[in-house]
Amino acid sequence: MKIKRIYLPMLIAATLAVGFLIGGYLNFSGPKDFTANTNRSKLNKLMELIENEYVDDVNADSIVDLTVNGILEKLDPHSVYIAKSEMEQVTQSMKGDFVGIGVNFYMYKDSVAIIKPIANGPSEKAGLKAGDRILFADRTKLFGRKLPSDSLFAKLKGEEGSKVNLTVYRRSENRKFKVNVTRGVVPIKSVDIATMLDAKTGYIKINRFAETTYKEFHAGLLNLKKQGMTELIVDLRENGGGYMEIAAQIADEFLKKKELIVEVKNKKGNIDKTFASEKGNFENGKLYVLINENSASASEILAGAIQDNDRGIIVGRRSFGKGLVQKEMPLGDGSAVRLTVARYYTPSGRSIQKPYDHGTEEYFSDFEKRFISGELFAADSIKVADSLKFKTKKGRVVYGGGGIIPDIFVPIEGSHGDEALSMLMQSGIAGYFVFEQLDKDRKSFQLLTFSQMLNKLNNTDAYFNNFKNYIATSGLILNLEGSKERVKRYLAAEFARQLFDENKYFQIVLKEDPMVKRVLNKK
Structure with missing residues (x-):
């Protein structure tokens, strides 16, 4: 997988560009009388006139994309069009795997640099290592040219079991060699980690709700129970959602038989309710769910089900506020539309959808409004409407109209002046910096134990000083001196991830995580 380089911290994750394809525009066979056409036929006729009469050659597909995107923008922010060129990436992300050679890589200077082979993946089995440069894939030159991402991926992906001959340069040994890699199924994890934080507290972080998420979660849950877990933290921060059914399956692990998980209501007024079954592997122990301003959709379904049934404690900051349900429908040419077809309601009957009547741009700039209002720093800055008051199973008051409000508020880490720092440190830029530092002197790190590595960095x-210069060269102006320890912590975690594994990354990060510490200190 390629990790996209990010030089500016993102306040809110961008959604896919969207639209709606108008059927039959290439094979239009409607009435020839333009004045008699319906509005729908007008669009078909316009495309026909542009293709046949317009003075210059134009890309009809791009015009259609612009047109249909404009149509869907008039509906709601979550009805989206997925172009044919984007479908493969979207599909594999939600499927939870892809067929390829199994490496994390990026374009470093003019070469495809391997950040790390995926554990037990095809490349690791073939002997590739972190720091290797892929010069050729079969006879296709990959260095010294600016290949678009889709072309680069196409050279490394293929049918399961097919082989690709790679020419590799290993900088640490100053040698070039060839190796055959047999492409295989490479998982895209949706559960980042399932680990024990202390003798009785488990921690599971879910980054999205894909086809494989329940299976990953279930395996992690059972493993933690075997280790003696009696209390669990489920981390949904930065989780923008995914399949509602998967979130419901996970909620079922915590709720007792016949407890309501979610209610869905469509345009015709039909209501579909999902209840917990008799199966549940963690229906009793203490449960904490971590959320923040970027926890959305399926994350909010899970958090809402836990909160409204008084099953656990929600910790963090108010969630995003997406209460609309989309259905993905193929359009016959490889593209698809995700159209909003229903609204969902939490067990108490509340909709947590925030208003979107002022346009998509304002809708997705909500983080900025929350920051300015002080909501990210103080619970009493959260605005609630008495008209949207609901009650949980035990009679506690909860509110609808714009996200899940946590039971325990934890402010954003840092002060008003460094709100972008955590996002910067968790973006791609920290990973690339660490790779480039290792690339200069990889041998000095390779034989170190985890403890020795920490001592070397601390x-x-x-x-830290090198990183300051690195981001300044990238065009970012941030004063990091007041957050030196936090920056060093994240850098150490990234070193641990690239030199060891994901578990070591979280071992460092979670130790000083404000929400995790709040839970552990509360007990």
Whole structure:
């Protein structure tokens, strides 16, 4: 997988560009009398006139995309069009795997640099290592040219079991060699980690709700129970959602038989209710769910079900506020539309959909409004409407109209002046910096134990100072001096991820995580 380089911190994750394809525009066979056409036929006729009469050659597909995007923008922010060129990436993300060679990589200078082979994946089995450069895939040159991402992926992906001959340069040994890699199924994890934080507290982080998420979650849950877990933290921060059914399956692990999980109501007024079954592997122990301003959709369904049934404690900041349900429908040419077809309601009967009547741009700039209002720093800055008051199973008051409000509020880490720092440190830029530092002197790290690595990093400010220069060169102006320890912590975690594994990354990050500490200190 390629990790996209990010030089500016994102306040809110961007959604896919959208639209709606008008059927039959290429094979229009409607009435020839333009004045008698319906509005729908006008669009078909316009495309026909442009294709046949317009003075210059134009890309009809791009015009259609613009047109249909404009149509869907008039509906709601979550009815989206997925172009044919984007479908493969979207599909594999939600499927939970793809067929390829199994490496994390990026374009470093003019070469495809392997950040790390995926554990037990095809490339690791073939002997590729972090820091290797892929020069050729079969006879296709990959270095010294600006290949678009889709072309690069196409050279490394293929049918399961097919082979690709790679020419590789290993900088640490100053040698070039060839190796055959047999492409295989590579998982795209949706559960980042399932680990024990102490003798009785488990922690599971879910980054999205894909086809494989319940299976990953269930395996992690059972493993933690075997280790003696009696209390669980489920981390849904930065989780923008996914399949509603998967979120309901996970909620079923916590709720007792016949407890309501979610209610869906469509245009015709038909109501579909999902209840918990008799199956549940963690229906009793203490449960905490972490959310923030980017926890949305399926994340809010899970958090809402837990909160409204008084099953657990919601910790963090008010969630995004998406209460609309989309159905993905193929359009016959490889593209698809995700059209909003219903609204969902939490067990108490509340809709947590925030208003979107002022346009998509304002809708997705909500983070900025929350920051300015002080909501990210103080619970009493959260605005609630008495008219949207609901009650949980035990009679606690909860509110609808714009996200899940946590039971325990935890402000954003840092002060008003460094709100972008955590996002920066968790973006791609920290990973690329660490790769480039390792690339200069990989041998000095390779034989270190985890503890030795931490000592090496903590006993110097050299990497902190190098990082300051690195981001300044990238065009970012941030004063990091007041957050030195936090920056060093995230850098150490990234070193641990690239040198060891994901578990070591979270071992460092979670130790000082404000929400996790709030839970652990509360007990």
